[in-house]
Amino acid sequence: MDRFVFLTFDGLSRGAVYAAFALALVLIWRAARIVNFAQGAMAVATAYVGYSVADATGSYWLGFVVAIVAGLLLGAGVERVVMRFVDHSSPLNGVVVALGLVLIIQGVLGMLYGNEFRPAAAPFSRDAFEIGGVALLSRYDLFVFAAVGAVVVLLTLLFTRTPTGLRMRAAAFAPDVSRLLGVSVGGMLTLGWALAAAVGSLAGMLVLPTELGLHPTAMDVVFISAFTAAVLGGLDSPIGSVLGGLLVGLLLSYISGYLGATVAPMAVLALLVIVLLSRPDGLFARSKARTA
Amino acid sequence: MSTESADPGLALHHITVRFGGLLALDDVSLRVPPGRVVGIIGPNGAGKTTLFNVICGFVTPQSGALTLDGRPFRPRPHQLSGRGITRTLQGVGQFNGMTVLENVQVGARRRDDDAWAALERCEVAEHAHRRPGELPYAKRKRVELARALAARPRILMLDEPAGGLDTDEIRWLADLIRDTESTVLLVEHHMELVMSVCDEILVLDFGKPIALGTPGEIRSNDRVAEAYLGTAA
Numbered sequence: 036m037d038r039f040v041f042l043t044f045d046g047l048s049r050g051a052v053y054a055a056f057a058l059a060l061v062l063i064w065r066a067a068r069i070v071n072f073a074q075g076a077m078a079v080a081t082a083y084v085g086y087s088v089a090d091a092t093g094s095y096w097l098g099f100v101v102a103i104v105a106g107l108l109l110g111a112g113v114e115r116v117v118m119r120f121v122d123h124s125s126p127l128n129g130v131v132v133a134l135g136l137v138l139i140i141q142g143v144l145g146m147l148y149g150n151e152f153r154p155a156a157a158p159f160s161r162d163a164f165e166i167g168g169v170a171l172l173s174r175y176d177l178f179v180f181a182a183v184g185a186v187v188v189l190l191t192l193l194f195t196r197t198p199t200g201l202r203m204r205a206a207a208f209a210p211d212v213s214r215l216l217g218v219s220v221g222g223m224l225t226l227g228w229a230l231a232a233a234v235g236s237l238a239g240m241l242v243l244p245t246e247l248g249l250h251p252t253a254m255d256v257v258f259i260s261a262f263t264a265a266v267l268g269g270l271d272s273p274i275g276s277v278l279g280g281l282l283v284g285l286l287l288s289y290i291s292g293y294l295g296a297t298v299a300p301m302a303v304l305a306l307l308v309i310v311l312l313s314r315p316d317g318l319f320a321r322s323k324a325r326t327a
Numbered sequence: 328m329s330t331e332s333a334d335p336g337l338a339l340h341h342i343t344v345r346f347g348g349l350l351a352l353d354d355v356s357l358r359v360p361p362g363r364v365v366g367i368i369g370p371n372g373a374g375k376t377t378l379f380n381v382i383c384g385f386v387t388p389q390s391g392a393l394t395l396d397g398r399p400f401r402p403r404p405h406q407l408s409g410r411g412i413t414r415t416l417q418g419v420g421q422f423n424g425m426t427v428l429e430n431v432q433v434g435a436r437r438r439d440d441d442a443w444a445a446l447e448r449c450e451v452a453e454h455a456h457r458r459p460g461e462l463p464y465a466k467r468k469r470v471e472l473a474r475a476l477a478a479r480p481r482i483l484m485l486d487e488p489a490g491g492l493d494t495d496e497i498r499w500l501a502d503l504i505r506d507t508e509s510t511v512l513l514v515e516h517h518m519e520l521v522m523s524v525c526d527e528i529l530v531l532d533f534g535k536p537i538a539l540g541t542p543g544e545i546r547s548n549d550r551v552a553e554a555y556l557g558t559a560a
Contacts, residue, residue, distance in 0.1 A: 208423070215416075
């Protein structure tokens with residue numbers, strides 16, 4: 036039972052990161068109908084920038100903020116410089132370009148920083164508190180929950196309470212109609228990519244200290260887990276992506292804990308295939324959400 | 328028919344649009360003075376919606392020009408609203424993932440006040456928190472009108488607003504058009520509505536302007552009758 040409790044809390048902590056990363060994928064999917072396969076590589080790139088600043092200044096938090104801001108800028112730049120010029124007549128075009136970006140970003144990172152793992156420090160202890168002899172959560176886990184929770188709340192407020200969020204949603208649902216109502220659809224797309232990349236950067240900064248550290252491909256497995264979470268929740272559903280992230284985190288934690296860590300990656304892929312075959316719209320997606 | 332003036336309002340000067348080998352608009356000129364209701368009619372394929380698309384910036388003419396208040400006007404869709412021009416679409420182009428209120432707020436000048444005022448004016452305020460897809464077609468058309476009115480436009484472009492509506496709804500629509508303070512550009516097939524609300528009507532046939540005049544003049548125009556009926560009246 037103690038083990039189950041520990042694995043549950045560990046899974047929720049890990050799942051919170053997958054949720055944030057899945058949310059980033061959903062943001063771009065809703066705005067541009069593209070699965071941003073470059074999200075992981077972009078997150079690693081901004082994490083390298085953040086940790087470089089942290090190393091140079093000795094301030095983790097400055098590096099943390101710089102990584103998020105770098106995510107905003109990189110996301111906006113990718114949309115403005117690359118994705119805006121992709122022929123969207125076929126959904127495959129955006130996917131191919133995103134995969135090309137992965138290769139470019141990982142290649143550049145390898146040239147700049149090398150292909151060895153570099154340590155990624157955590158700002159808080161990862162030693163779990165024990166309550167009644169049962170290891171539960173670490174301070175770092177609490178930080179992860181707080182950071183992801185804050186992002187979810189802020190994004191929810193943005194999309195439901197602000198004119199900008201309303202315009203972003205409108206631009207995603209029906210771009211031509213939105214233009215006629217004065218919405219700068221291109222601007223909303225750029226903002227959507229920027230926000231998504233910043234959320235991805237946050238997820239990267241949260242997950243890298245729990246993995247092997249910084250490496251150009253460090254987010255590849257995380258990306259697959261987060262993609263599975265997004266598909267599980269429904270690519271159209273922000274709430275679904277969060278719930279999907281938590282479910283995937285729990286599943287991976289239980290499988291790693293009871294069957295061994297080597298089984299976990301296969302379990303994620305198996306889950307992805309099962310969901311795609313049985314519920315391709317996800318467990319929580321609203322059907323016909325974009326038929327305007 | 329042609330107007331080369333610096334008067335207030337919207338004016339189209341010798342607009343020509345080709346789609347490949349198809350001449351969609353052929354030297355069309357039109358003046359839309361403030362406060363008037365101007366109808367654009369013609370058989371299917373006459374170029375009515377293309378003309379609207381030119382005014383909205385969705386289509387760039389090969390030749391000709393537009394002026395707004397006598398100044399050159401190069402429309403861009405997302406800047407139209409800021410210039411005081413809004414347009415409804417054929418059918419109902421709504422954001423089905425958003426509530427009725429949110430749909431109207433997207434276009435509203437003042438997010439809450441104008442949105443609620445427009446919803447009340449179009450008598451759909453009680454549906455504000457439902458999704459448009461849950462409403463009957465006629466109500467969805469009213470939501471679309473409310474969304475356009477919430478922008479408090481100088482020029483309101485209505486693209487077949489009566490399509491699919493019953494007699495009572497069309498009567499309500501006619502009253503709304505008559506009562507609005509906006510200049511109205513109306514593309515419509517429902518002749519009774521057009522004749523009852525328009526001050527002036529432009530008739531297109533295969534992209535060519537064949538008549539411009541008051542409803543009475545258009546009714547008695549032989550070329551118009553021929554275009555519609557295929558025979559001289």
